Amino acid sequence: MNFKVPRGTQDILPAESWKWQRVEAIIREVCDMYRYKEIRTPIFEQTELFQRTVGDTTDIVTKEMYTFKDRGDRSMTLRPEGTAPVVRSYVENKMFGYPDQPVKLYYQGPMFRYERQQAGRYRQFVQFGVEAIGSADPAIDAEVISLAMEMYKRVGLKDVKLVLNSLGDKESRTAHREALVAHFTPKIDELCSDCQSRLAKNPLRILDCKVDREHPLMATAPSLTDYLNEESATYFEQVKRYLGAIGIEYELDPNLVRGLDYYNHTAFEIMSTADGFGAITTLCGGGRYNGVAEEIGGPPSPGVGYAMSIERLLLAMEAEGKSFTEDAQLDVYVVTLEKAAHEKGFALLQQLRNAGIRADMDYLDRKMKGQMKSADRFNAKAVIVIGEDEVNNGVVQVKNMADGTQEKITDATVIDTLLEKLR
The missing domain is CATH 3.40.50.800 (Anticodon-binding domain)
Known part of the structure; x- marks a missing residue:
């Protein structure tokens, strides 16, 4: 019998692994400069952790998770993303009691999602992410974004852009939800079955649909920024001012919602604009997720973070013709x-x-x-x-x-x- 690497995974051979090591070294250097410390969490967690935090209407939870029963008949899931495990560890280990807040953490390691394999996207992929937990200061949002931009700068990428939006607080999202329901209801039959089920559960998820993204209803959907209350609008303006103060340019996209339910207020993506990079241009994404710690039994602990795929970073470097120099000479x-x-x-x-x-x-x-x-x-x-x-x-x-x-x-x-x- 001939064994092959499982579909949606890859072997990283010595001719390529040294590039990964170089990226990992840069990650450590930049995180050390920003005072983010490494955290390592298990590769599998209780399934309910992701259901409660990521959201039971997201594609990740409904379609993509690798879930299994262990010998104690407990439902476990290979981690599909890194934020929920980090917040779980923050709560479980009482990091909210640390004298220095926010607690600044970073992680890197394999994640697992059962999705269609594409260039730079695998069912087992390596993700790097940062989390700053314990502060609601909009300056921390800007710091997290600047760390991401610095990472791409360090590997030599130039054809990147930052896209920004605000998802507002609970009050703002409730008002926007009502407007979305009114907008989509008359023609909901024209959308896919997932969108139809999301209309009642979480209409914001409709805007993140991969099937109907080109449908005219998407382009004319109510913008969340039009429903921001004064507090949310002020917060977003402060984030933008902090970004301006450190010279980071951005584009506003009122339809940017991200694929996870825990986001609120700031949401962002960094995209590649390099020719030939591919139809899916997102390199990394993140935002603020106040309320996640409380959702899993912890005290109020506002957080903000992002995650990036190492595979897509290397793909973007290739698209821009950037490369590292291998020091392979033997003495x-x-x-x-x-x-x-x-x-x-x-x-x-x-x-x-x-x-x-x-x-x-x-x-x-x-x-x-x-x-x-x-x-x-x-x-x-x-x-x-x-x-x-x-x-x-x-x-x-x-x-x-x-x-x-x-x-x-x-x-x-x-x-x-x-x-x-x-x-």
Whole structure:
């Protein structure tokens, strides 16, 4: 039987994994600069956690979650997103009692959604996200957005734009909900079955429909920003002023609602404008989610955050022709010519590594020509050659691969000599 990688997943091979490592290093650098600390949560959680927070009318909950019963007959779900687990941990571990608020956290790891595979979208994907929990200051909204923009700047992306909207507070959304119901009801039969069921449960979700997004009713739907009360409108204006103060440009989109029910007030997406990136341009999205902590039994703890797909970040870099430089050059390759030399070379190899020198050798008993070809493929800076004479005389031959020069060095001084040459 031939086994293959499951549909909607991928193997990240060494030729690509170093790029992921570079992105992850940038993530750590930027988060450290903004004072966001890493949190690691389980890959699976109680199903109800996502039902209560993400929303039981969202596509994620109704169609995309990987849910299973464990041996205790408890319903568990592979995490489809990162915010709910982080807030659960915030509440469970009483982080709301920390003296410094908001608590600034970041996470990265695999998420799981059963959706149709597309370019840059997988059923298992790697997500990076930040959460700032414990402050209702609109400046934190702007900080979270600036962190996202800084991340894309650090990897060299230029063709990106920030799209912004306000979903308002509960009062504003109730007024908007009534207007949406009145707008869609007369022609609801023209929309898909999901939209028809959402009309009664959560009409705002209709605006996020992937099937009917081009329907004329969508373009003429009441704008949420027209129903913002004074408090919500003031909050949104403050967020925009903070963004302006730090020079971040944005576009307003009154139909931007995001795909999760927990969002309120600020909602945003960062999109790629690069030619050839694809029909789905969103790179990351997020917003404010006041009320989530209370929904799962915690005290009032306003939060704001965002999440980005590492796969789509790398895809955007490719679309813009951006790339990292791989530092794959080997310092030293050890070539051995017979069994005793192989034993000596193996011991020397460990000494080189202990000294911080990147080194390797042959394990296939190849002739000298084959070993030298390997040294070339690894782009080795130097080659150590050990044969019978070298074993008997306590020396090694060191060849500089850049200029072809070769010299004999004693076993006792080879490490120090190489360190000096490599330096």
